[in-house]
Amino acid sequence: MSTPIYATTRSNPFSFDDRNRNLPVPALVEAALARGEAILTREGALRAVTGKYTGRSPKDKFLVNEPSVRDKIDWGPVNQPMDPEVFDRLYRRVTEYMEKRQPYIFDGYAGADPAHRLPIRVINELAWHNLFIRQLLIRPTQRELAEHRPELTLIVAPGFKADPARDGTRSETFIAISLERGLILIGGTYYAGEMKKSIFSVMNYLLPEQGVLPMHCSANVGEDGDVALFFGLSGTGKTTLSADPERRLIGDDEHGWSGRGIFNIEGGCYAKCIGLSREKEPQIWEAIRFGSVLENVMLDDQRTPLYDRKDITENTRAAYPVDYIPSSVVPGIAGHPKVILFLTADASGVLPPVSRLTPEQAMYHFLSGYTSKLAGTERGIVEPEATFSACFGAPFLPRPPLVYAEMLGEKIAEHDVRVYLVNTGWSGGPYGVGKRVKLEYTRAMVRAAIKGDLEKVPMRPDPVFRVAVPESCPGVPQEILWPKNTWKDPEQFDRQARELARRFQENFAKFKDIPSRIRDAGPKAE
Template identity: 70%
Template sequence: MKTHIDVHSSVDLILEGEVCRNLSAAQLVEKALERKEGQLASNGAFRATTGKFTGRSPKDKYIVRDPEIEDKIDWGHVNQPMEPETFDHLFQKVSQYLRKRDVFVFDGFAGADPAYRLPIQVINEYAWHNLFARQLFVRPNKEELKLHKPQFTVVSAPDFQADPERDRTRSETFIAISLKHRIILIGGTRYAGEIKKSIFSIMNYLLPEKSVLPMHCSANMGPEGDTALFFGLSGTGKTTLSADPERSLIGDDEHGWSDQGIFNIEGGCYAKCIGLSQEKEPQIWNAIRFGSVLENVVLDEEQQPDYADGSLTENTRAAYPIQHIPSARIPGVGGHPKVILFLTADAFGVLPPIAKLTPEQAMYHFLSGYTSKLAGTERGITEPEATFSTCFGSPFLPRPAGVYAEMLGEKIAQHHVRVYLVNTGWSGGPYGEGNRMKLAYTRSMVKAALNGSLEQANFTPDPIFGIHVPDRCPEVPSEVLVPRNTWKDPKAYDAKAKELAQRFQENFQRFTNINEAIKKAGPQVD
């Protein structure tokens, strides 16, 4: 029997295999085990491996160059163009590939706020990918499911590989977004994170048109209703630091900021697992149970997860519904933030572990988005690599950076938000010489920033970076707060700090038509 699935008013999939719609987590686990897609870990989570692709493939991501969006996209190495006929050709090939295969369909939403949520549909070749989608996005109730009409569809066929010569792709892998057809086509990669991030890219395109700022950040809320945002790239600590037993978790990775406040774009969490321990991260540890997905985590002979083993990748992951976090706020909405923290994993080891930013410095560092890509988070990354990712989310921003930066600047000013830069990276030396900042210290600094006690310190501008460094923080040794004091050789620190400052300056030259006060808010070095 043939099944037609409408993915757009003029496009549909014709399927002759079994179509499994909106299965429960238990049903999807059963299907995945039956199809030998993975195995159960001792904690009840479903564990799968993704082969050679254990992170995103940003060089294989495309946006279809339709006339309707031509002047709205920031075309370049992040948003690579694909011709409409190339996309149509690929869609037909993927359709033929899936025609006689069983597929799994999830209907849900991106966006916890009903006023701004996007109805989505995810069609998967793998049962465990559909479980991933079910746990990561917002799940509808029975009444919402009856009325559900998807406005965007993801079609994921991991085992279909493109022919670069015939299909005009860079490699066998592709993540192709058609804003006209409202379809995301994924092939040639088993890494489930591509599903999640492609929807985030769509929200980054759509939400500004509704005067909503999309943000690559986590968010939580204190007992008094005070909301905080944690910006940062993968591995900088968004999930870990926002999972605070003393605060309610709104979401761990993607949010929108509307005129009413903050809302989570997702319905689940996607935590890095490397080095995970029950002692340091009890909420995440306990969240990984039946219904969760473990990605590329090594299991021992008793099928217990070995979170210290990075032999498959440093980018081991766990996906679980946000309800697995006891303090989760359901639905994932909150008020306007009081505090924003920019998280950076500084591989140079020269930025202070926490510093206060002026409004101009906040805009400078938001546009700069300095951090380190950590091993495994992207294809080809094997050790920390210094990078600048505009708005702390450059790989997912279809529009020019100024669109997002201007919106953030307006909201910071309107709501009188305090902004801090937090270095979760190295101290006492660069990567390979120094040590990663102790999580206990970072937690204490974040707590002090959120409850306002950090404001009791005396702040001194850093002589190179200009950001304002506190002289004390509860439960943190004072010498840790000034990075130069943690290096054995202060002159080596000075040289490395100037090297990073020059990188900041070189990177910022690409921004034109920027307010002069913002330009001068960056590091000053000849």
């Protein structure tokens, strides 16, 4: 039976066989197996391989240059414009392709707070993609499903390869977002993370107009209702550090901060699982079971996942519902945060593993968004590469970074939030010489920051980065708190630290009309 289904309330319908609409998990698993899209692991998770693209394709992402949004977008290499006529032609080609298939449809929501949630429809060529997005978005009740009217639709056709000369794309891959029409087209890539991040990009556009700060962060809450936020790019430890057995998980990657508090934008988690072990990350380990999706993970002859292997990519991933984590908060709503942690994976090995920031330093480091892109998170990244990503999420920000930074600064001041910079990267030398800070030490520092233990110990300013470094921390060797102590050559450390400070300054120079109190809060290379 072919039924006309509107992509959204603002765009044209196309017809498809609707038998595969809002299927339960077992039916999607059966379909993926029957179609040869994936296989089952020993623990029951569905394992898929994404082919040549094992990470996001940021250079193939476009925003449609439409009158209603044109003056609000931060156009440039992140938000590349696409003409509406080009988008329309691509839309017709993609829908013609999908009408010849039997796509899988999921209706759900982004935003756990009903006051700010977005109804979404996802139309997938593949069953395993539909299972992935079903587990990542917020799943409606039967009553909500009967009333569901999509305001955003994704049409995901990985088998459709664009012709750049004909379709106006850069390559065979495309992620094209029409904010005016509430429509996203994705094709030419099997990497499921493109769906998740394109939805986040739309929420980053919509929420500020509702007075809500969208954030690329994980969040958890303690028994006393004390909320902590963990900002950081992929690979810095958001998912790992927020999945703490001593606290309840709100969400692992995307949140909104409204006048009432924090809410999860998603209903699932998307964890990097390279090097995953039961001992270090027991909650994530136990969450990978029937209903979960593994991407690009090697298996042995018994179909046991080999998490230490990176034959396909280092960016191996696991997707699962947030309620697979014991004691998770469902729905993902909590109060205002008490502590914010900016996570960075410093590949140069010179940033302190934990330090306290003043409000001005918090604004500086939020706008800077320094970290190292880790291997596999984007196409072409094969080893850690220093980068500055405004607001710890520049690839997903349609609006200028100052829009989000000013909102964060206001909320930090209003709620008297403590802010820390946590380096989950290298110690004892740069990448290739030193080693990553042990997870057990990072966990101890994070817990001390959240509990307020670091407020009880003396702190000294770092001479280059000028952040306040604690002289001690429970459960952490004192010598690693000052990274210079871990280097064999102190003079080489000083040179490396000054070089990183110089890079901070060069990056920050692009921000105009910044108050001097914030601009002067950064590192000093002299």
